[in-house]
Amino acid sequence: MAGALRSFEVEEQQALARAAEAVAAWHTAVGQGAVVRLAHDVRSSTVPLPVVASPASVRVASVAQLCARIEDSRSELRTMLAHAGALLFRGYHVHGAEDFSAVVSALAGSSAALREYRDGISPRTVVLDRVYTSTEYPACYDMALHNEMSYSREPPSCIAFCCVVAPEYGSGGQTPLVDSRRVLRRLDPEVVRTFRQQSLLYQVNYPSRGMGPGVSWQTAFDTEEAALVERYCRELGAEFEWLPYESLELQQEASSSSTSAPAQRLRTYKVGPTIRVHPVTQQEVWSNHAHLFHPSDLPTPTLEALQRTYGNDTSSLPKNCTFADPEHTPLASDQLAHIRHTLWTESVSFDWMAGDILVVDNLAVAHGRRAFVGERLILAAMF
Numbered sequence: 001m002a003g004a005l006r007s008f009e010v011e012e013q014q015a016l017a018r019a020a021e022a023v024a025a026w027h028t029a030v031g032q033g034a035v036v037r038l039a040h041d042v043r044s045s046t047v048p049l050p051v052v053a054s055p056a057s058v059r060v061a062s063v064a065q066l067c068a069r070i071e072d073s074r075s076e077l078r079t080m081l082a083h084a085g086a087l088l089f090r091g092y093h094v095h096g097a098e099d100f101s102a103v104v105s106a107l108a109g110s111s112a113a114l115r116e117y118r119d120g121i122s123p124r125t126v127v128l129d130r131v132y133t134s135t136e137y138p139a140c141y142d143m144a145l146h147n148e149m150s151y152s153r154e155p156p157s158c159i160a161f162c163c164v165v166a167p168e169y170g171s172g173g174q175t176p177l178v179d180s181r182r183v184l185r186r187l188d189p190e191v192v193r194t195f196r197q198q199s200l201l202y203q204v205n206y207p208s209r210g211m212g213p214g215v216s217w218q219t220a221f222d223t224e225e226a227a228l229v230e231r232y233c234r235e236l237g238a239e240f241e242w243l244p245y246e247s248l249e250l251q252q253e254a255s256s257s258s259t260s261a262p263a264q265r266l267r268t269y270k271v272g273p274t275i276r277v278h279p280v281t282q283q284e285v286w287s288n289h290a291h292l293f294h295p296s297d298l299p300t301p302t303l304e305a306l307q308r309t310y311g312n313d314t315s316s317l318p319k320n321c322t323f324a325d326p327e328h329t330p331l332a333s334d335q336l337a338h339i340r341h342t343l344w345t346e347s348v349s350f351d352w353m354a355g356d357i358l359v360v361d362n363l364a365v366a367h368g369r370r371a372f373v374g375e376r377l378i379l380a381a382m383f
Helices: 002-033 063-072 074-084 097-108 180-186 189-196 226-235 248-257 300-310 333-345
Strands: 034-038 051-055 086-089 126-128 131-133 143-146 158-165 177-179 200-206 239-244 264-272 275-277 284-286 319-323 357-361 365-369 377-382
Touching: 063 074, 063 097, 074 086, 074 097, 074 357, 097 126, 097 131, 097 158, 097 357, 097 377, 143 333, 177 180, 180 284, 180 333, 180 365, 189 275, 189 333, 226 239, 226 264, 333 365, 357 365
Parallel strands: 051 086
Antiparallel strands: 034 051, 086 357, 126 131, 131 377, 143 365, 158 357, 158 377, 177 365, 200 264, 200 319, 239 264, 275 284
């Protein structure tokens, strides 16, 4: 056991050294235009999340200047992100969705490189083309740490957030971060062994618009056309089936809410890995949605309401996850609790300030959200 701990420490020191080298390379590339440092409130952590980049003076703090520096050093920036995991731009004159879109487009290479939130399972509002609100989850609950869309065959490489309205200090609303490489090393080896042996089966039930819990298939796929949904599913490598509503009244209501589909709801099935390999660092990362898709992640009042409706029929829940073996073996709740505990224990947080832009390497680092009171508006974009 002592040998394993020493191995962890060596690996973490090596990871820190690689991140420091990448940060230094990017700092050199941007010259005097930015000051790069660790977030002051997480210095005591062995994980430097996030790295903070601030303008050297107010004279070089405009969005146009930031975009120009990003474009001049995009390669170094992406390398830094792969190793360090997350970068926080703070102190620039970012004032809303259009400024955010300009910065993330510079990061991605173009606005066309930003990703649509198609096949998403979370409620969001479109703010600009390919710029969305962050997940609209009840403020009274924490949101589980996760790698964005890790249930997908090809998750986004990066996800970026912009703080438009910062929560008041002490009211919560942070976006915790956790190194997915570190999580894999910190999990119980027996849990890792169990999950490594099998793929995961993700099941989602999408109601017709206005017809039940969960995101509607019209919203998730941004279309009213059932044929387009089927095409998207095939492109995403998802199996699917249309299921009728049980009562005539529900069928009539669903038919009136859709222009081109019968009175049906959509069920999709996707198979995905539990562990992935980062394409830049070649390191293994813990990256899956098992703990978030499983019913045990739901707040107790929500789970009890669903159980009153569906009983023990987990296949009818808005989403569910099992192992992808022929028996669809259920996931063990105690192992999922251990996974959630490890994610939260290893996470770090910072308080948002208006105008902040946080860029996260979506394989290297998972993110979540703390419960909050009062106002909070965070935008999101993916590429």
